[in-house]
Amino acid sequence: MKKLLSIFAVVAFAFSAHAGTLDDVKNRGFLKCGVTTGLAGFAAPDDSGEWAGLDADMCRAVAVAVFGDRSKVEFITTTGKSRFPTLASGEVDMLARNTTWTISRDVNLGFEFVGVNFYDGQGFMVPSALGVSSATELDGATVCIQTGTTTELNLADFFRLNGISYEALPIETNDEGKENLFAGRCDVYTTDASGLSSTRAAAPNPNKWLVLPEIISKEPLGPLVRHGDHQWGDVVRWSLNAMIIAEELGVTSENVDAQKSSNVPEVLRLLGVEGNYGEMLELSNDWAYQIIKQIGNYSESYEANVGPDTPLEIARGLNALWTQGGILYAPPFR
Amino acid sequence: MNEMNEARKPPVATTGIIGWLRINLFFNWTNSLITLFVIYCLYQFIPWILDWTIFSADFKYNYLGEQITNQEMCSRNLDPENGGACWAVIYVRFYQFIYGFYPKVEVWRVNVAYVMLTLALLPLLYANLPYRKYFLYFTYIFPVIAYFLLNGGLGFTEVSTNKWGGLLVTLVLGCTGIALAFPIGIMLALGRRSKLPVISMMCTLFIEFIRGVPLITLLFFGMVMLPLFLPEGIDMDGLVRVLVAVTLFQSAYMAEVIRGGLQAIPPGQYEAAKSLGMSYWRMNLLIILPQAIRISIPPIVNTSIGLFKDTTLVIIVGILDLLGIGRGTLADTNWLGLSYEIYFFVSLVFFIFTFGMSRYSLYLEKKLKTGINMGAD
Numbered sequence: 001m002k003k004l005l006s007i008f009a010v011v012a013f014a015f016s017a018h019a020g021t022l023d024d025v026k027n028r029g030f031l032k033c034g035v036t037t038g039l040a041g042f043a044a045p046d047d048s049g050e051w052a053g054l055d056a057d058m059c060r061a062v063a064v065a066v067f068g069d070r071s072k073v074e075f076i077t078t079t080g081k082s083r084f085p086t087l088a089s090g091e092v093d094m095l096a097r098n099t100t101w102t103i104s105r106d107v108n109l110g111f112e113f114v115g116v117n118f119y120d121g122q123g124f125m126v127p128s129a130l131g132v133s134s135a136t137e138l139d140g141a142t143v144c145i146q147t148g149t150t151t152e153l154n155l156a157d158f159f160r161l162n163g164i165s166y167e168a169l170p171i172e173t174n175d176e177g178k179e180n181l182f183a184g185r186c187d188v189y190t191t192d193a194s195g196l197s198s199t200r201a202a203a204p205n206p207n208k209w210l211v212l213p214e215i216i217s218k219e220p221l222g223p224l225v226r227h228g229d230h231q232w233g234d235v236v237r238w239s240l241n242a243m244i245i246a247e248e249l250g251v252t253s254e255n256v257d258a259q260k261s262s263n264v265p266e267v268l269r270l271l272g273v274e275g276n277y278g279e280m281l282e283l284s285n286d287w288a289y290q291i292i293k294q295i296g297n298y299s300e301s302y303e304a305n306v307g308p309d310t311p312l313e314i315a316r317g318l319n320a321l322w323t324q325g326g327i328l329y330a331p332p333f334r
Numbered sequence: 335m336n337e338m339n340e341a342r343k344p345p346v347a348t349t350g351i352i353g354w355l356r357i358n359l360f361f362n363w364t365n366s367l368i369t370l371f372v373i374y375c376l377y378q379f380i381p382w383i384l385d386w387t388i389f390s391a392d393f394k395y396n397y398l399g400e401q402i403t404n405q406e407m408c409s410r411n412l413d414p415e416n417g418g419a420c421w422a423v424i425y426v427r428f429y430q431f432i433y434g435f436y437p438k439v440e441v442w443r444v445n446v447a448y449v450m451l452t453l454a455l456l457p458l459l460y461a462n463l464p465y466r467k468y469f470l471y472f473t474y475i476f477p478v479i480a481y482f483l484l485n486g487g488l489g490f491t492e493v494s495t496n497k498w499g500g501l502l503v504t505l506v507l508g509c510t511g512i513a514l515a516f517p518i519g520i521m522l523a524l525g526r527r528s529k530l531p532v533i534s535m536m537c538t539l540f541i542e543f544i545r546g547v548p549l550i551t552l553l554f555f556g557m558v559m560l561p562l563f564l565p566e567g568i569d570m571d572g573l574v575r576v577l578v579a580v581t582l583f584q585s586a587y588m589a590e591v592i593r594g595g596l597q598a599i600p601p602g603q604y605e606a607a608k609s610l611g612m613s614y615w616r617m618n619l620l621i622i623l624p625q626a627i628r629i630s631i632p633p634i635v636n637t638s639i640g641l642f643k644d645t646t647l648v649i650i651v652g653i654l655d656l657l658g659i660g661r662g663t664l665a666d667t668n669w670l671g672l673s674y675e676i677y678f679f680v681s682l683v684f685f686i687f688t689f690g691m692s693r694y695s696l697y698l699e700k701k702l703k704t705g706i707n708m709g710a711d
Contacts, residue, residue, distance in 0.1 A: 015538065036665075036686060037649060037652060037658060037661060037662060037665075038658075038661050038662035038663075038664065038665030038666075039665050040665045040666070041667060042665045043660055043665075044663075044665035044667075045430065045435070045659075045662050045663070045666065046666060046668070047403075047426050047427060047666075049429070049430055049434075049435045052666075074494070074496055075496075076496060076572075076652065077652040077653070077654055077658075078652040079649065079650055079651070079652050081554075081650060082554075082557060082650065082651050083557075085557065085558045086557075086652070089558065089561060091572070198665075198667075198670060201670050201671070202670040202671035202673075204411070204414060205414075205670070206442060209676070233515045240560050263667070276648070278529050305667075310667055311406075311668075312667060
């Protein structure tokens, strides 16, 4: 099926390959952005039907960069299976859909990952009552694990490396894993750390559950566009980078107006006071200023959607700036 | 002497409630045991479900009297010992469940369409409706009106189908799929029984191919491959592509159901029609099909109910129907963990529609007396 889909994707791509996505978007008057059908903290409709989340903010940031208006975006819901054909056929201009950047997707499927907006990785969740503080203490535990996924292979590797044993309880869906863990049929549930956090938040009593500190796999999630349209790829890439650089420079949605008279050269370049970076991207010169003004910097988006103050309570961890112990890093704005 | 003529009453044990109970529930030992067991189960289950869904449930306010705006404010999350279902999530999200993301200023159009749908269905459902003829005219033009009303055009602002969702999508898919599949199914069924080999072969091929693949495959086909067959520059709407797939799927099944009905018609009926000099179409329209469809009512309703429920599969291609909106709600950090309430609500809505269909088919069967053997009729 996967192979078949990728063939579809390539064929669809061949038919729809035309340069100038940016011009298409401008002519159409709004951005079409592919998101999940609902994933806590990343993209989900709120009570008024507006899409909210880290990925939804990414879409809005690009819409702001192009149009200066956060509402000029249409969210197209895609599933794990339909996301790639939808992007390849040109039905969406970009995907911000919790997609792991891998070599095969980047090269073979003909997409271009323009950056990483969330570093995820496989983790473990246990009941606090188990009295375990590290995954290396899990010798002999029963582990709920989704079959046929990379998480299954990662798990086997991790336990073998540490010379400890486990008993697998195979499950099919996230919901099933949740139910089994809450009912005590397994001691440990393992999946991506962001997924564990939302599972924990959905528990009747979240404090009874503990996400262990070990992360045993790399899952860099980021926005992607079609191969071959580098101008459009640049717009999306620098919309993300602008948010990260703004955090680095301490520019927030609140102080962005005051920062326009800052004496830091990079701030002035970012906000379009100096230089003609907007022109290079074929955008207005205050595109980054508008992103920060209307969406906020990376930290603001993170804290509002998945951060420690939300029910998901995901600590910054790897997603902190490189200067603060994380690996979030954007090339310089010059 | 007069007393002698008075009829004696039948024994108490065979009439009235007691008699009914004896015959139906306590006829013998096993029967009585099963009855008691079922009563015990109901006794355990009914108070609990009533308590959870109604008496201890939060509808808009929690037990502290605050209006609920997120899952933490639900009574059962504030105090696990206190409180049942938290229906506030349905209350807050009701708009999305019914209309999806349809713009609020334009939503009257959907409401008008819902009312018109009811009016359009009335003459189809009740033959004794007064002024039925005029209602029927309305039914024929309703699809056109509904298209412009929901989608836009003719002075209405355009609302892209991407903004449709919830019950609206479920009904559009269900109704269009069932309504279009019926005539196509009849043509396919007649075609498959045709004596012209080309027509019969084409119909058989179509039916066998569509029935041979799962609906999900067809949905992917509609979503991914269909645009490739269209000339460049023509964009086919996502919902339309799904509709094409759903209709193809349903018509193949409908064709086989109707073919089943056709085969039950005795050859004498065909011969009688032909001996009266009727043409192929007149014979089918006036003699064969009315009888064939009449005996096919139960399976027709059966496949229709099946399709109505299968429409939930469109989530696979990223269209948010009623169930999709429910799942989307569960992904909102404000409403995490309320899966019981949401799935209960969604299944209730589906049950109301499918149960309605099934009761209507029973009414129709009774009215048309489908049980009677045709040959001896």
